[in-house]
Amino acid sequence: MKLDFEFIWTAFVALLGAVPTSLAITVVSVSCGFLIxxxxxxxxxxxxxxxxxxxTAYVTFIRGTPMITHLLLIYFGLPILVDAAAESLGIGFRSVSIPMIGFAYIAFSITAGAYMSEVVRxxxxAVNRGQLEAAYSVGMTTPQALRRIVLPQALAASLPNLSNMLIGMLHGSTLAFTVSVVEINAKAQIVxxxxxxxxxxxxxxxLLFWGLTFIIERLTALAEKRFRLNDRGGVSS
Known part of the structure; x- marks a missing residue:
């Protein structure tokens, strides 16, 4: 078999149009997952x-079941709940109005939330419990201590795992094709x-996924370096 390098380039250019969709799925799911x-x-x-x-039950269930299962459960289950709720409330909205990518956003956010909880935890x-007690001793409330002392240090310690999570969700976005979302892999099949x-x-x-992954790794490395330079005992203004 002889490789058609010209078509590889043609396909690569065509796939660039699907990058925003893959990145949107990744960013939305990781951002929402981080909050969850x-x-x-x-x-x-x-x-x-x-x-x-x-x-704990949520984390155990999500981590114990495949990502594609979460997507299919949301895809087939959410319309039933939405339509039933809309009918009982007398609202005209129906599940057919939900864009396909919306199912991917919801399912992958739920998936990311479970894994992200372990990253944050x-x-x-990794943060010394004594720092929280010291914050209490100077009159800080728990939210203040978390915001100014604990969470900044926890975030810095979690950066490598956060990077892995971001890369994992980028690669996992390829599963969105099962609900007719045209991301990079689906676009490759079409081309x-x-x-x-x-x-x-x-x-x-x-090659495109490798390039995006490389960019994420470099940005994470820069963020880690910045956190190390700005570390002044873990206190955030």
Whole structure:
């Protein structure tokens, strides 16, 4: 078999149009997942009754089931809930109005939240408990201590894992094709059907993913360096 380098380049250029979709899925899911994960991690870290148990069950279930299963559960289950709720409330909105990428946003955010909670929790555990007690001794409230002392240090300690999470969600965004979202991998399949050169199309997709992953790794390295330079005992103004 002879590689068609010209078509690899043609496919690569065509795939660039799908990059915003893949990045949008990644950024939205990781951002929402970070908020969910932080809330769950804090509830488990401070052992808040009931909420911490619910959070533990959520993390256990999501981490114990495949990412594509979460997407399919949301895709087939959410419309039932939305339509039932809309009908009972007398609202005209129906699930058919939800864009396909919306299902990916919701499902991947839920997935990211469970994994992100463990990332944040590991960062919290890396911060010496004595710093929180010292904050209390000078009159800080728990939210103030978390915002100014604990969370900045936890975030710095979690950066490598956050980078892995971001890369994992970027690669996981390829599953969105199952609900008809045209991301990079789906676009490669579409491009390849013009002349059946699937190997070249997927090779172009692999190169594109590799480039995006490299950029994320470099940005993370710069962020880690910045955190180390600005570390002044963990206190944030």
């Amino acid at each position: 994960g932080t809330a769950v991690a804090l509830s488990r870290h401070f052992r808040i009754p009931v909420i911490s148990q619910v959070g 590991s960062g919290l555990l 390849a059907t013009t002349n059946w050169k699937f190997f070249e199309a997927y090779l172009a997709a692999a």
